[in-house]
Amino acid sequence: MKYISTRGQAPELSFEEAMLSGLARDGGLYLPQSIPQLSHDEIAALAGQSYEVVAFRIMRPYVGEAFTDDEFRGIIARAYEGFGHAARAPLKQLDSGHFLLELFHGPTLAFKDFAMQLIGQLFEFSLKRSGNRVCIVGATSGDTGSAAIEAFRGLDAVDVFILYPHGRVSEVQRRQMSTPSEDNVHALALTGHFDDCQARVKDMFNDFAFRDTVGLAGVNSINWARVLAQVVYYFTSAVSLGAPHRKVSFTVPTGNFGDIFAGYIAKRMGLPIDRLVVATNQNDILHRCLSGEGYMPDGVIPSISPSMDIQVSSNFERALFEAYDRDGAAVAQLMDELKAGGFNVSQGALQALRENYDSGNCSEDETRATIGRVTQQSAELLCPHGAIGVKVADEQRNADVPMITLATAHPAKFPAAVEEASGIHPPLPDRMSDLYERSERITRVDNDLGEIETLIKERTGN
Numbered sequence: 001m002k003y004i005s006t007r008g009q010a011p012e013l014s015f016e017e018a019m020l021s022g023l024a025r026d027g028g029l030y031l032p033q034s035i036p037q038l039s040h041d042e043i044a045a046l047a048g049q050s051y052e053v054v055a056f057r058i059m060r061p062y063v064g065e066a067f068t069d070d071e072f073r074g075i076i077a078r079a080y081e082g083f084g085h086a087a088r089a090p091l092k093q094l095d096s097g098h099f100l101l102e103l104f105h106g107p108t109l110a111f112k113d114f115a116m117q118l119i120g121q122l123f124e125f126s127l128k129r130s131g132n133r134v135c136i137v138g139a140t141s142g143d144t145g146s147a148a149i150e151a152f153r154g155l156d157a158v159d160v161f162i163l164y165p166h167g168r169v170s171e172v173q174r175r176q177m178s179t180p181s182e183d184n185v186h187a188l189a190l191t192g193h194f195d196d197c198q199a200r201v202k203d204m205f206n207d208f209a210f211r212d213t214v215g216l217a218g219v220n221s222i223n224w225a226r227v228l229a230q231v232v233y234y235f236t237s238a239v240s241l242g243a244p245h246r247k248v249s250f251t252v253p254t255g256n257f258g259d260i261f262a263g264y265i266a267k268r269m270g271l272p273i274d275r276l277v278v279a280t281n282q283n284d285i286l287h288r289c290l291s292g293e294g295y296m297p298d299g300v301i302p303s304i305s306p307s308m309d310i311q312v313s314s315n316f317e318r319a320l321f322e323a324y325d326r327d328g329a330a331v332a333q334l335m336d337e338l339k340a341g342g343f344n345v346s347q348g349a350l351q352a353l354r355e356n357y358d359s360g361n362c363s364e365d366e367t368r369a370t371i372g373r374v375t376q377q378s379a380e381l382l383c384p385h386g387a388i389g390v391k392v393a394d395e396q397r398n399a400d401v402p403m404i405t406l407a408t409a410h411p412a413k414f415p416a417a418v419e420e421a422s423g424i425h426p427p428l429p430d431r432m433s434d435l436y437e438r439s440e441r442i443t444r445v446d447n448d449l450g451e452i453e454t455l456i457k458e459r460t461g462n
């Protein structure tokens with residue numbers, strides 16, 4: 001299996017190479033050259049299997065020669081053994097025909113653990129084999145960073161630097177990044193927004209001298225291996241509701257478009273998905289774009305669902321690449337226009353996007369009201385991100401097709417917002433109940449590429 005860049009100008013890579021490099025050298029994102037198909041019978045045979053068995057069958061065709069079957073099975077087993085639920089991604093019923101996919105039983109209580117724990121094991125295996133060392137740099141609106149630090153802390157061949165927007169992540173998110181005491185972990189609080197953090201990470205990847213000196217590797221959702229890991233739970237959940245014998249729909253709280261794009265891949269692999277619904281908070285650029293208003297970032301307004309406070313949605317580039325029939329030059333042109341302020345999607349591409357994605361948005365008041373309503377009606381305490389999904393799903397679902405809404409984080413990750421909306425204080429699971437007592441380690445940085453690069457070089461001895 002070869003991987004190609006969405007901008008058409010970077011060398012084709014193997015799975016392992018694409019995973020270790022993250023962003024392509026032409027600024028694009030890697031995608032498999034073709035999407036493997038599962039037959040009706042192969043999908044039916046996933047019913048009743050463990051999460052790990054399904055993960056192996058779904059991901060195996062993508063990794064090619066990089067690992068033997070046994071090595072890959074071992075990697076998957078180690079990735080998910082630290083989860084607090086035997087089913088890994090259990091499904092709960094909210095209402096007739098509406099289900100909640102709980103993706104928050106990993107070590108940092110958000111769905112990012114599904115991909116990051118796997119990537120940690122994949123990196124560890126590859127780097128041990130090659131004897132190389134990498135420097136992982138990532139941007140986070142809160143959950144990616146904590147998941148990355150948890151996945152890579154203490155690994156020998158890896159340093160991890162995470163940029164997060166100072167003062168704009170929840171206390172639990174910050175503490176999950178700042179309390180690990182291992183020397184290879186560095187939490188950097190940047191003066192700015194998440195989009196600034198993401199832009200500086202992209203700048204570092206485009207500074208080839210720096211990139212090669214420190215051995216930069218990326219684990220943001222631009223990394224194909226992360227998208228791939230997220231394809232698995234679309235299969236486990238759909239099959240447990242009767243797929244492939246009947247269709248299911250999904251609603252996905254969306255920011256960087258990684259999780260919903262994984263749903264698109266599942267559909268392309270043969271899973272009978274009726275509708276994929278993008279749910280946004282008040283930063284609804286994706287909803288506006290899918291509604292035909294063009295892609296025009298106009299500034300982030302902080303919300304109670306901070307992991308979705310994004311205006312430059314990096315994985316949307318992959319969806320555009322597909323909608324433009326894999327025309328890398330057309331995508332490169334759009335991304336140039338984006339740097340200059342925004343772009344319009346062609347009629348043909350917009351139609352292609354709408355064939356695959358529906359969308360809706362959710363205000364702050366609606367988010368709080370949904371948390372309160374669902375607590376009353378279904379005794380389920382939602383985090384604000386999951387609540388956005390439930391609100392949009394309820395508007396869009398129909399009686400014939402079961403709707404699965406992705407619950408992307410545990411309510412205890414956002415205790416203030418949840419308590420205000422529901423009157424219930426969500427306790428942390430026992431295994432992390434001392435989080436508020438552990439001591440913190442944070443470095444403040446300005447939104448300045450030179451300053452950040454110097455710090456990373458110093459800390460990695462380059």
Ligand SMILES: *Cc1c(COP(=O)(O)O)cnc(C)c1O
Pocket residue numbers: 110111112143144221253254255256257258259260307308385408409
């Ligand atoms: C990252 C995140 C999202 C958004 O996911 P994308 O893949 O970036 O669209 C939604 N909810 C939570 C809790 C998250 O951490």
